[in-house]
Amino acid sequence: MADVVRMGVVGAGSIAIRGILPHLSQEDVQDRVRLAAVCDPVPGRAEAARQRFGVEKAFTSYEELLEKGDVDAVTIASPIGLHYEQGRLALDAGKHVHFNKTMTTTVAEATDLIERARAKGLKIVASPGEMLRPHNQQIKKLIAEGAIGTVCWAACGAAFGTYHEQERVRQGDDVLSNIDPSWYFRKPGGGPLYDMTVYALHALTGILGPARRVTALSGVRIREREFRGRMVPCDADDNTLMLLDFGDNLFALAYGTAAGRITEGFSGSYFGTKGSIIGLKLNGEPFDYPGREIAMQAPNNRGNQWLLPHVVGPHREIEEQHVFEDIMQLVDWIREDKPTIVTAEHARHVIDIIESAYRSAETGQTQELSTTF
């Protein structure tokens, strides 16, 4: 067993302040992971985060964190469009990497990271680990056992709404609470597919297996958004409908829209010759899954996150438990050589679906997917 993993947190924005730093500063994980460094280019933000969460070192430059932070691994919590470049630099510097979703925006970038990690014997965990959730494993099992007969089609997705404009860490006046979300609406890396639909696509492909083809319509529906009285121009597609082919005429509809949902949660809806699974219901009745009675006790619909293996004790009271879980998957893998199902290959397949959907919308042509997991 290796020593305590020294973690660097890249970006001190919403997910770091609300989730990563509060979880990793808890007493109960100090025997496995230590907050060694944090960086953020906004003046004073990394230092304020260092002080609030007891991180050893703060930097305004990522390169400096890699050079002087004395870290074994990083969790990349910056805007999605920066993830590939930052991941590459980390691997080249010999660091293991946890990627907050989405790992990269293209398959070529994902493949490059996977190959660099393999060449150096480094580990990548790429969020979101949706298949760690017992209810998703149960849906997979129910379908495999024929609970809904022959599955004919499925649907999954998410809507942007105004979630990011309204996050509480963006409404204040100090450097840890005035975090600008504009990048969520800009290319590269903006839009609901890389941000939200990515959860649904991880669940859908985790449950049905890899997809083979995609066709899509996509564009920008809301061209300007208001954030704290300021207008933010938007050029990242925020309205995408895609059709997926899983082979043998099994199809799915997946969406990432500016507004409006037709599915519940991120697990997806599955329709077969003998019934349906919609959200957490089989033919209209809640289905059982390991830990369901514990999940039912949690406030604010956090229940299924309580069933993740590391979400115990104080972690049940802190936000963004699934992100903490994915980081701990990396920590266990480094320390105990215990591999995880939250793989870069699964993330790459979902990235393939998203990138191919955009290409399909641009060209009007159905795209063959080139990856599997």
Ligand SMILES: NC(=O)c1ccc[n+]([C@@H]2O[C@H](COP(=O)([O-])OP(=O)(O)OC[C@H]3O[C@@H](n4cnc5c(N)ncnc54)[C@H](O)[C@@H]3O)[C@@H](O)[C@H]2O)c1
């Ligand atoms: N906000 C959420 O609800 C949420 C939930 C789960 C996962 N995530 C993921 O977490 C990641 C970050 O999202 P967020 O909402 O925290 O974004 P954010 O905009 O709130 O924070 C991003 C931070 O990164 C900093 N940054 C910018 N350039 C940087 C650089 N070159 N190096 C280091 N830091 C840099 C910004 O200054 C900012 O403080 C994304 O991958 C997102 O998908 C977000």
